[in-house]
Amino acid sequence: MFHFLLLLSRQGKTRLTKWYSSYTNKEKARFSREISNMVVSRAPKLCNFLEWKEYKIIFKRYASLYFVVCADRNDNELIILEAIHHYVEILDRYFGNVCELDLIFNFHKAYYILDELFIAGELQETSKKTVLRLIVQQDAQQENPSEGKVDL
Template sequence: MIKFFLMVNKQGQTRLSRYYEHIEIHKRTMLEAEVIKHCLSRSKDQCSFIEYKDFKLVYRQYAALFVVVGINETENEMAVYELIHNFVEVLDKYFSRVSELDIMFNLDRVHIILDEMVLNGCIVETNPNRILAPLFVLDKVAES
């Protein structure tokens, strides 16, 4: 099961965070700071899976952004690694070459995409067309 999903820039600023289990706000900030420190300090040659406390971290870097997912021990690391890539591909398809600014100024759209893919910590959809269908409907309504 997925515990949390983060998007962080190279300066360590969180651009997106979604938690699938309750964690108090002050503990979230401490957790994010530690997780970011662990992931950003690793070289590109090192593995993208880290055992951390009572869960695992799976991360991928895309230009200046890191996508970090916290999972429990039973979750498949490679499936989550591919989920991260699929998520970024869907963002690329929607925003046509997604950037950090797209994420910052369209955070609601990014959350909708993530919610279509992950429900209560479980991966529920990976088909880009099905994931983007609700957003295209919203865009058509906004144009009208």
């Protein structure tokens, strides 16, 4: 189970966060800062798995973004890396080679995709086509909001 997911820039700035376990705002800020420092300062040739507190940090860098997941110690790291890659592939298909600016200016879409994939820190949808179809449907509803309304 994921406890939280962070997207960080190479400079350590948080671009997206999703918390699946309850923490106070102070803890969230401290965790983000600690993990950001650990991940960004890590040499590229070192392992993508870190032990942190009673958790495991799994991260992967794609272009200028780090995708970081905090999971239980007994979770399989390779499955989590595959889940991260799955999310990145869907972002790539939707945005057409996703970059940091796509996530800054369209963060609501990135959150929507994340919410379609993961519920309560568990992978729920494995089909990329299904997720992309749902996102396109949501885009169509936003463009034509009157189509989804029922007259009473």
